[in-house]
Amino acid sequence: MTVFILVAGAFTGPHVWRDTAARLTAEGAEVHTVALTGLGRPPADGGADVDLETHIADVLAVIDSVIDAAAEPGGEIVLVGHDYGIHPVLGAADRRARSIARIVYLDSGMPQDGVPALAAVPDQLLREEVAGRAAGDGATDGELPPPAREAWSRWGSIAGLSEAALEGLTALAAPQPLGTLLQPLRLTGAVAEVPATGVLCTANGPGVEMLQIMVDVGTPALAALADARVTFFELPTGHWPMLSCPDALAETLTEAASGGGHLLTPAGAGRTPAQLRPFLLDVPERPRERTGNTDLYLPDGPGPHPAVVFVHGGPVPAEARPTPRDWPTLTGYARQVAGQGVVGVTLDHRLHAVTDYERAAADVADAVERVRADPRVDADRVALWFFSGGGPITAEWLKDPPVWLRCLAANYPILAPLPGWGLTGSRFHPVRALSRAGDLPVVLVRAGRESAEIAATVEEFVAEAARCGANLEIIDVPEGRHGFETLDPADGAREAVHRAVGAVLARLKG
Known part of the structure; x- marks a missing residue:
């Protein structure tokens, strides 16, 4: 049985996965949605700082509970990280690499060792606001208020979201602990051996064809994507597919778990970029x-x-x-x-x-x-x-x-x-x-x-x-x-x- 562990992005919690999780469960999968400290559940110690390591520990706790509960070893654990959620997913997978069958990057960036999640925030003004708030307070234990209804587009495309979905996203949003955005991600490199799938929401960023062009051009950060263990899917929607097209997302995650998806071709691999x-046109030289x-x-x-x-x-x-x-x-x-x-x-x-x-x-x-x-x-x-x-x-x-x-x-x-x-x-x-x-x-x-x-x-x-x-x-x-x-x-x-x-x-x- 495939075991999906779903980790939501900034300001959100397990509730965003409701429809997608129900579809996956109906198809026979085991599904766990992670309640991240300060987002889906309160801190164990009300006065403790919440940072990225806190959230990595939250994901590790779910992974370990799945492993402990398994009737026999070797279960197919698929970690899915949306948006900010990919940072604690990678941190946890790096420490349990042998137990993870696949990591799914759901419309997320490509976090690197030593880089905080703040670097992946798309809006430059937002990055400056967050950094300024931390600097002004002289600490990283504060919170970033959730976006107002009209401000979600600063965090990603809202294409495909119904009015009801946008209202719900806003009503259930929680403040994001600053430490989760400011603390650098630490990776040993073990996670690089885990197969991966990228789910690209094409109303929010490039699709597979554009990624291939960027690989062909020689963008260094993307070279690792042209690997036989890395596959891609596209969804024609905005940044929150679990709310805009939950059934299509569930189907995509199921295919990703089985190793499906599009493969990129490495630059210079016997083909002209x-x-x-x-x-x-046949144009004469000048x-x-x-x-x-x-x-x-x-x-x-x-x-x-x-x-x-x-x-x-x-x-x-x-x-x-x-x-x-x-x-x-x-x-x-x-x-x-x-x-x-x-x-x-x-x-x-x-x-x-x-x-x-x-x-x-x-x-x-x-x-x-x-x-x-x-x-x-x-x-x-x-x-x-x-x-x-x-x-x-x-x-x-x-x-x-x-x-x-x-x-x-x-x-x-x-x-x-x-x-x-x-x-x-x-x-x-x-x-x-x-x-x-x-x-x-x-x-x-x-x-x-x-x-x-x-x-x-x-x-x-x-x-x-x-x-x-x-x-x-x-x-x-x-x-x-x-x-x-x-x-x-x-x-x-x-x-x-x-x-x-x-x-x-x-x-x-x-």
Whole structure:
């Protein structure tokens, strides 16, 4: 019999598992929901501090009781940690590694030895608030009040939650002991040998396909995910699937316990990563000049010529080689426009993490000014073309665009901070900036098979464009995926590239 031990996230307790636990039990599993001290039950000593070690001990107590009660050894114990709950789950599993059959990361981060749970809180302002509260009190034995009803989205996407579920989540929430967020997790490494499954809630963060892209790019922290003992599932919902889709979650956990799920492919494992596959058009080579972090692909003739600056997405790890300005999609577009009398520009910017948008935007702005200062470039006719995770930087150009910016284009862009980024209040929010774009032409290339969380930001942008009367042209690639230029070299995708280039150059040369 499979024994599930379910550990809830911040501010919540065993009650959130009610429907999922009932479904698992009905299917023949044994289910235990852990009441964490200070969340699901009061401290044994009313005056004692509650920290991460307290919660690890809570999980260990349940594991040991299951082992002691087993009629025979070797039972399949599956530990499930949601959100913050993955921290005590990993701490306990590290000490009982031989007794655990699998760990399920339910829409959670990847805690590391020596790192406190506070580092996984998505909202940067929240992290600062918690750290400030602890510093102000000079202690870690206080509590963080639970979110108000309208503030749960700061902790994760509430997509899929009914009004009743959100009301219940709020009514039953408990203060989170500060020590549980501030005390570093300590691991010996034993837990690394336990098979694992990630359940990705795609309305709150990346799905399997995006994870594979990040592994291919070479993100060091994700390399361990491409292991034969690590599987993945997707649920098309927000951060609380036990409340939004409890039956689907129970089914997923059952499959995970049996070792099912999607496997990622290690980077360089006999396959060309998506970002390094050939561009879908056969574009002739063009002369290229490299200066610092910027490459110019030059057209024939002395100029001055209009220019298109292509801005890559991300985050891309600093160690990635080749760097984005040499990726076939960027060089393909740059050569394509150079063949039509326009300077194509590729550059590397420092978007290595979602906290790097400020310096990445500064890198882009600096590169644009250097390009405009080049005597071969017509400084009054420049277009900016953004891709994927570079999309939030468009906000810097949409609000009060300069007169020399003749067009802004974006392919499969992220056009609002994703729920798990913690950037809700940042200035890198294109949807909010769009009403200030005036008559600036915007060309949006939309992938029909886009991931749910990114597609939601695109649709929000399109709706805002209709509301404020923005000058928006949409070019759809119905069968295209995120990064279709190297993933989907079909006739429809090629036609979309030709249309997009034609639309940008028409506005640039007009």
